[in-house]
Amino acid sequence: MIELIETAGFSPVVAGELGVSRTLLRMSSLLTQLNMKYNYNWLSG
Numbered sequence: 001m002i003e004l005i006e007t008a009g010f011s012p013v014v015a016g017e018l019g020v021s022r023t024l025l026r027m028s029s030l031l032t033q034l035n036m037k038y039n040y041n042w043l044s045g
Contacts, residue, residue, distance in 0.1 A: 002014075
């Protein structure tokens with residue numbers, strides 16, 4: 001899978017097992033909600 005991502009021109013980062021992706025997704029969702037509600041800087045994450 002990493003080879004496919006590199007071929008597409010991206011630099012993959014292995015962050016652990018698949019369960020970690022759920023946490024990262026929830027964190028980005030929280031940051032988006034805070035941004036919309038409190039006008040947080042989108043770079044704060």
